[in-house]
Amino acid sequence: MTAVTTNDLLGQDGSKRTVMIYSRYERFWHWSQAALILILAFTGFAVHGLIPLPYRTAAQIHSYAAIALIALWAFTTFWHFTTGQWRQYLPKLASLPAILKFYAWGILAGAPHPYTKTLKRKQNALQSLAYLWFMVIIGPALWSSGIVYLTYPLWAKIAAGTIALPVVAFVHLAAAYLITIFVIIHIYMTTTGKTPLHYVRTMITGYDTIPLSKAEAAYLAEDEPGRLK
Ligand code: HEM
Incomplete structure (x- = not known):
């Protein structure tokens, strides 16, 4: 009988593993930001007169939600810099044409997605650009x-x-329309994964199946085993 080595357990370089790619805090800030932006859009457009809600109530809820969002953004900015996660947002523009081509027509013809998520790079170039703009x-x-x-x-x-x-x-109203457009496109994009709910499920559970280098697999197995399924 041949002995099982660590390498056998880790698989080939680049072999796919189910890994926690979004930490608990990342999921918390993502979903609380989403909820606060929805509340702000609803109450803000009520203040503007587009949604029938009493002005005073709408303005009050809008102010409280806004303070909560600013606090969340301040803390999350700190988190991005202390964890080094801010690097995920630097767009790697070389792959942008292929991604644009995919969303323009490849997606309609059932072409495979030109981008493969990795542990170091969870976002494709278009996502990074969109989030950076945001x-x-x-x-x-x-x-x-x-x-x-x-x-x-x-x-x-x-x-x-x-x-x-x-x-x-x-300025506030123009930015409010822009964020509303961003949210609509963002929600549409979340449905373009392997299944319409694949990306949403990943942001809820934190887990996705991605290729890992041997070094990454070894690091996770040793230091953060809870992140590997
Ligand atoms: C980020 C922090 C935010 C702060 C501090 C803030 C603050 C305010 C304030 C003080 C008002 C005036 C309310 C009044 O008339 O009493 C307002 C209006 C409004 N807000 Fe926000 N807001 C924020 C985020 C948002 C977001 C995310 C949206 C999303 C759509 C939004 C949409 C609006 C709209 C549409 C109005 C009405 C503008 C008008 O008719 O002049 N706000 N906001």
Whole structure:
């Protein structure tokens, strides 16, 4: 009988394993951010008069949810930098044309996805670009204009007779429409995995089946065995 070596247990370099790719905190911030953005969109568009909800109630819920979201974003930014996860968002543009081609027509013809998720790189180039745009442009436009809006009673007198308030309202509303478009496209994209619910299930359980290098498999088996199924 031949002895079973560690290498046999780890499989070939690049062989697929079911691994926890989204930690508990990552899933927590993703879903709480999603819930808060939905509440903010609903109450914000009610304040704007597009959804029938009493103004005072809508404005109050909007303010509390906004403060919660800003706190979540601040903490999550800290988490991204302390864990090094911010690197996941640096777009690797070389693979972008292939990904765009896939979403433009390959997906309709049943072509395989040109990108394979890895432990180091959980997002494809298009996702990284979209999330970067979300974090660098839409998010800051929302929270900065939102905070200025929130503190309006403090500067109302100075701004009286100027276009300051309409400008703040315009920036906030424009960013609100952009984030709504982002959310709609994001939800559509989540349905384009192996099955329509594959990506959603991954973000709920944290586990996905991805190729691991021998070094990654050995590291996980030794240091974080709970992440391997
Ligand atoms: C991130 C932090 C945010 C802060 C601090 C914030 C704050 C505010 C404030 C103070 C108002 C004015 C409410 C009033 O008239 O009493 C407002 C309005 C509004 N907010 Fe936000 N908000 C934030 C995020 C969002 C998000 C994520 C959305 C998503 C769609 C959103 C959509 C809106 C809309 C549509 C309005 C109405 C704008 C108008 O008609 O002028 N807000 N927000």
